[in-house]
Amino acid sequence: MSIRLEKHWKPLTLDEVDLLGRELGVYQIADEDGVVQKIGYAGGKSLFGLKSALEKEFHIREGRPHQFRCEVTMQYMSRYEELLMIHQADHHSLPPENEEDRPARLGALNPA
Amino acid sequence: MDFSLTEEQKIILENVRRFVREEILPLEEKLDPDATQVGPQDQERLVSKVKDMGLYGLGIPPEFGGPEIDTVTHSLIAMETSQHRAGLYAPCYGAFGGAGLAQLFEASAAQKEKYLFPTLRGEKRGFFALTEPSGGSDPARAIQTRAVREGDDWILNGAKIFISGADKADYGIVFARTAPEKGRNGITCFIVERDMPGFHVRRVVHTLRSAHYATELQFEDVRVPHDNVLGEVNQGFAVANDRLSRQRIPYAAGCLGAAIRAQEMSIDYVKLRETFGAPLATRQSVQWMIVDNEIDIRTARWAVLDAAQKADAGEPFRTEAAMAKLLASEGAGRVVDRAIQMHGGYGVTKDLPLERWYRELRIRRIGEGPSEVQRLVMARDLIGQSLH
Numbered sequence: 001m002s003i004r005l006e007k008h009w010k011p012l013t014l015d016e017v018d019l020l021g022r023e024l025g026v027y028q029i030a031d032e033d034g035v036v037q038k039i040g041y042a043g044g045k046s047l048f049g050l051k052s053a054l055e056k057e058f059h060i061r062e063g064r065p066h067q068f069r070c071e072v073t074m075q076y077m078s079r080y081e082e083l084l085m086i087h088q089a090d091h092h093s094l095p096p097e098n099e100e101d102r103p104a105r106l107g108a109l110n111p112a
Numbered sequence: 113m114d115f116s117l118t119e120e121q122k123i124i125l126e127n128v129r130r131f132v133r134e135e136i137l138p139l140e141e142k143l144d145p146d147a148t149q150v151g152p153q154d155q156e157r158l159v160s161k162v163k164d165m166g167l168y169g170l171g172i173p174p175e176f177g178g179p180e181i182d183t184v185t186h187s188l189i190a191m192e193t194s195q196h197r198a199g200l201y202a203p204c205y206g207a208f209g210g211a212g213l214a215q216l217f218e219a220s221a222a223q224k225e226k227y228l229f230p231t232l233r234g235e236k237r238g239f240f241a242l243t244e245p246s247g248g249s250d251p252a253r254a255i256q257t258r259a260v261r262e263g264d265d266w267i268l269n270g271a272k273i274f275i276s277g278a279d280k281a282d283y284g285i286v287f288a289r290t291a292p293e294k295g296r297n298g299i300t301c302f303i304v305e306r307d308m309p310g311f312h313v314r315r316v317v318h319t320l321r322s323a324h325y326a327t328e329l330q331f332e333d334v335r336v337p338h339d340n341v342l343g344e345v346n347q348g349f350a351v352a353n354d355r356l357s358r359q360r361i362p363y364a365a366g367c368l369g370a371a372i373r374a375q376e377m378s379i380d381y382v383k384l385r386e387t388f389g390a391p392l393a394t395r396q397s398v399q400w401m402i403v404d405n406e407i408d409i410r411t412a413r414w415a416v417l418d419a420a421q422k423a424d425a426g427e428p429f430r431t432e433a434a435m436a437k438l439l440a441s442e443g444a445g446r447v448v449d450r451a452i453q454m455h456g457g458y459g460v461t462k463d464l465p466l467e468r469w470y471r472e473l474r475i476r477r478i479g480e481g482p483s484e485v486q487r488l489v490m491a492r493d494l495i496g497q498s499l500h
Contacts, residue, residue, distance in 0.1 A: 043146065044144055076146070077146040077322040078321075078323060079316075082325075085279065103149065104149045104152055107278075107313070107327075109279055109327075110314065111315060112314055112330075
């Protein structure tokens, strides 16, 4: 199993988001070119899991086309940090929107 | 055995309990249920309050700047600091500091200067890497990471797994086989720096514990200076073993804190919650769960304090520490399981801390030596012979 999130991108629309389950998990938001803008998670405090977290992401970006992909997991916290560290290892920086809200202590991975 | 508290211990515990209830619990209302970190400002504020209490750096010997606290008092404090949602693996979000890597207290003067003192000042972080994919309960035989001497350096090759904090550390204490034919007398302990070429943190190992994850490490021809040997060549097993015994007492006490809080929550809840026209507390099946919880808690508490008292008296405490670890980790697991049963559906929601304690306590039966190894340790002492 790849440690990277490699699912196909879907358009960030309310119709697509409505098809999601209400589970907890992690997600990525990308611009039209597939450049990751944000890595996020739907944690234990999210009202309807990934669905409500991605609805919120849609409303923040309304009018500007974006894409998303997500992964259902109860280990959302460790998976979230892992995805941030992988992105940092691959691109030498965090996604732009995560730079503004860096975790207090983020580790570093050297994935094979 | 006299486990009555001194006046000083009562005051310390009152202060710590108030700190947990007034400072930590309100913060957790806003945090994700699986969080292990607070923001830098909150962290600074919490540490400052702990320093005001004179309790910062628990586990650090006084000669290195830690508080004058014996093992009994340390254990009692650990039973308090774990009485919140993140308390098992992030007690008070690190506000009490800690000894970090206790092995460094025995390091050379140069090693202390380079690694120990910056760690105690909070400038560097370390990790402890013993367990390998080939096993962790029997390190003397399971360690396959090799170190070969080459001039003034050692060349390390191998892998480690279930290593906490390696991705966030500056250096680590790593055990490797240096004399394959000598068994437990052929293992050496090295201080490996994170930026040494060939050192890799390959992945996060996802477990029941969503936060405070473990990692998998790989060593590919990592060149470590001979000056970074901790202790003596081929005597690393003693360094590892010493930690494993000492660590068991506060580890056991930490398990108990979650159990004590779960029991308090259960007693409050069963008095309020009604079924078929009467509070749950009036049902014999519930009363027995409360009593069984108390038996598990008190049994484990006595075992923890007995081990701590022997450690303070300079007496052998290996059997007592193993017994405390076994009783506390298994007993606390049962307590939280019953607490969930009494809370019904709410017990398994993320609205309450019980589900997190349930998951994390399952790991505590394995971490720092599984229950079966604790029994082997006790058997060896009781029967008086080495294990084969």
